Amino acid sequence: MYKEITPNGYGIAIETEEKPLYSAQSEFQKVEILSSKGLGNILTLDGLMMTTVEDEFFYHEMISHIPLCSHPCPERVLVIGGGDGGTVREVLRHKTVKSVELCEIDGLVIEASRKFLPSIAGKLDDERVSIYVEDAIEYIKDKKACYDVVLIDSTDPMGPGEGLFTEEFYTNVKNSLKEGGIIVAQSESPFANPKEMRMMYRLLNKVFKHVKPYAGPIPTYPGGYWSWAFCSETVDTPVIQDTQRAKEIEKKSKLYNTDLHEGVFKVPNFVRNIAQDV
């Protein structure tokens, strides 16, 4: 049985095979693949749930299609973290996209995902993808005005992901955007991690002109509910820019549709309050 319990004393439980399919200590963290009947293979880092084969679509569709459909023509995209490949897979479904860079600090995450999560990682070999096994904090420093969309698909603000939750990092990411560019960052659970989420939005609001939270369910994250921050210097209200492309994405999505695109920004009061530091 895999269990992940937050400091508040609740969380998720999943029946898994006793022996992991894969377990290795990288330079940064413990990388494990567990096998479950109900949710397929599972990736954990330092014992924390990253993704499962059966419910990964919630997270990966939310982090990718909302920003990409809010951009009139996303051509060059950077994914920070996201070594399982799920976000890259969804980004590639947008026909406008000419290149995707994946900057993941831990090569073992990519290796384990390629081997044990092929339905998630399978598009990492696409010719439009370049993989950089590097620290994004360094990688982003000399990138100026080159991306249409940057997706921060990071772990939590502790361990190897910690440096991705700083004002300096967000400023560098902002400077890496082309005119009209969009950043989306995973922004923790409004219910299970409200303190971490509040801290993060305080920083984002300092750096970006427009910061909008959006939210949705993730069955296998503790609290079952997650948020993402939509950040931009130019896009105040994130609406669909290319209806035809959005409709194409909708056709083959489990989650995304053009109504949902509007709906995810209509968040509960307590989520608004966290994001606005009320």
Place this chain on the structure above:
Amino acid sequence: MYKEITPNGYGIAIETEEKPLYSAQSEFQKVEILSSKGLGNILTLDGLMMTTVEDEFFYHEMISHIPLCSHPCPERVLVIGGGDGGTVREVLRHKTVKSVELCEIDGLVIEASRKFLPSIAGKLDDERVSIYVEDAIEYIKDKKACYDVVLIDSTDPMGPGEGLFTEEFYTNVKNSLKEGGIIVAQSESPFANPKEMRMMYRLLNKVFKHVKPYAGPIPTYPGGYWSWAFCSETVDTPVIQDTQRAKEIEKKSKLYNTDLHEGVFKVPNFVRNIAQDV
């Protein structure tokens, strides 16, 4: 540790005191109150999670304010099930409401909630509330054209709640509505119980002219994600009918706001497909 694992092999885990605060076998089910640090007191029926003090607002605001704000002037409301009192409490916040009937089959649920969940059950003593400890299947039979809103706040389609998921019952509930009336029924988890949800919408679509699913997070239900069915003979698109009342409800809500009212109906593709039996 309280654990609730679905037949698919995943679910929730909550650290609780080993000894329940209350445990009794009623005529219908085992009624228990558990104590937890993170989520406060917890009500379970036959070992299944019903509600917790800390996250009950998700469920109770969703089942009540969406239909009541979609009705121009809800005066008489029936709550079926819902013996914990949370739905009644939220219904009473609407100033138009003159009377609320609670029809709960199991008096022990009401008794245990009054004693151990006072923040949830506390409004059951309001003078506008009448409590009937009866089987709703019988209770509804002779009620014709008398309710503005009926809320089916039932357990799952097994055990004592089973008879509340039949074409006959839904037809009787429909006949209990006044002209322009609205029914909302909890309609299971789209992710954890898609079969049960599909079966239910098949029946609802036979009985009602308009059936619209809406959905949102419930951190302590397995899958973390829940749905409700909005049913009516007259209301095709559920929009806010009395903006002033909706804004008053918004002011003191953790969840509900007038944007969210629109957003909850913008459900993912897989939820649409279940509700439309695609």
